[in-house]
Amino acid sequence: MDDKLDGAEAKQPRTDRGRRTKRKLLDAAAQEFAEKGFHEASISSITRLAGTALGTFYTYFDSKDAIFRALVRDMSRQVGRRAVATIGEETGALAIERLALRSFLEFAREHKEIYRIIDEAEFVDPTSYRRHYETIASRIEGRLRAGAKSGELRDDIGEMHAWAIMGMNVFLGLRYFVWGNDGDPEDLAARANRFIAAGIAAEGAHRA
Secondary structure, three states, X not given: OHHHXXXXXXXXXXXXXXXXXXXXXXXXXXHHHHHHOOOOOOHHHHHHHHOOOHHHHHHHOOOHHHHHHHHHHHHHHHHHHHHXXXXXXXXXXXXXHHHHHHHHHHHHHHOOHHHHHHHHHHHHOHHHHHHHHHHHHHHHHHHHHHHHHHOOOXXXXXXXXXXXXXXXXXXXXXXXXXXXXXXXXXXXXXXXXXXXXXXXXXXXXXXX
16 A cells, blocks of 8 residues: 555656646546446546546556545545635634634535545545544644643543544534535534533533
């Protein structure tokens, strides 16, 4: 797997035109895999959707497996970049989590295909599937630990809390923007943020 990843990175385009072409191929692959699934998708369909020659595909990717792995990594990076841009200069720990969730929900609304593609990765390429979630959980954990260090969050916060928040975020996107289309990212993020801050126990209830 490491060799495959290294090979993919070695094919990074060196020109703006090459980067645009690779972007077209990745976007076309997202459409193709989302509509047909990995096994029914084809390289010829990807290049047709991208408006590129078949030979151009192999300038950037060795196989259908290679572009699938690259697409999973690309989606993870897109989610991360979108979150960073949305968070901006905000420094409050809870506000950061609200903005990060809003960013993800907006991404899920615009790119519903991420769910099918990531779910398929569990079987097509388990390493990429696991890396996707580990990467996102690591980002969240880093933010939470920074919040604990600043004193805004409890000092025992860590990995488990990051995975729990990630699970909530993923399933909110699934429920409101894949299975339905009846959610508002801002409102959902605000309500989830209150849930993180206060939990579900009634005020004055005994807490373990």
